[in-house]
Amino acid sequence: MATFDWPETAKGLNVVWKVPRNIKMNDNVVVKEDEIALFMRDGKGISYLDRPGRYALTTLDIPAISALVNAFTGIKQDAEVYYIQKRPFDGKFGSKQAYQFKDADFGFVNLRLFGEYRWRVKDPSIFISRFVGTMGAITIPQIDERLKEQVVAVVFDGLGEMKKRGLAVVDLAANLLEIEQVTLEKAKPHFDPFGVEIVKLSGLTINLPEEVQKAVDARASMGILGTNYMQYQTGQAMRDAAQNPSGGGAAAAGVGVGAGMAMGWQMQSAMNQPPQPYAQQQGPPPAAAPPPGVPCPKCNTPNPPGTKFCGNCGNNLLGQACPSCKQPVAPGLKFCGNCGAKMP
16 A cells, blocks of 8 residues: 655646556545646546545545546556646747738738737646647646647637738737637637646737838827828928938928928918908919019029019020120020021
């Protein structure tokens, strides 16, 4: 007769601990508060104990022990004993490969996600068969290595379902909690074949490519400011130019300030005008009177009468003298209007 229990010094990072020898009739098994004792024979679970206490294989009044003793009446009179921790374990996950999310505005966007999850053993028999028997995994890191890949796959599945409901890239940040809940619902049937239950998903982070993130931030800023794309881009360009330490930035900033002053002058002029009837406001504005002066034949800028040179481009407004009759000829003419001589 022997007594078996899981030594505290042997736990550490181990999720599973196997008793060194098979258990037989009249042996005792000690189960602590955070443990499950699973009895297996020929790779199949016979029974398990999940309540703390000291159990003797001769106590037939306990249903679990009765089933175990009845199983011992076969040819083999022993069984393997595995101890499993009941407490939940925390792990982290991250996508190794990008998930291609097809968005109506941005096309295919590569998403990378990270987060944390909490899991526990749900079915001891299936857990031992899949992880210990098939994969040889008994420690927390070994099991996490296999679980986190499955968690990523379930999150991607949840994103695909929410995309069918109309989820867009710009909506990801505002729907992280809902994505977590959808993932938890999908995780239940996905992890049942592993004997594991995902009880919590938290800290979900979805990273967008840099250029897409900038576009999403710009759209959010436009919504807050109440501007359209051209107005937002103009404001950004003026801000960047003002922050540029080079001379070009100062010049551009001056242009932006001048444009702002011009807009302010237009608004002030409009405010100084007397109010007009609504019907008159709806009609086309009256044509502005042409400015007085002589237009430059080169740049078409009007100049005051008597001006010899254009104030905009410096062009000679009096023209050249005819080489034959010495009369002034207007700029641009090929022949003298007085004598018909050809101009040089």
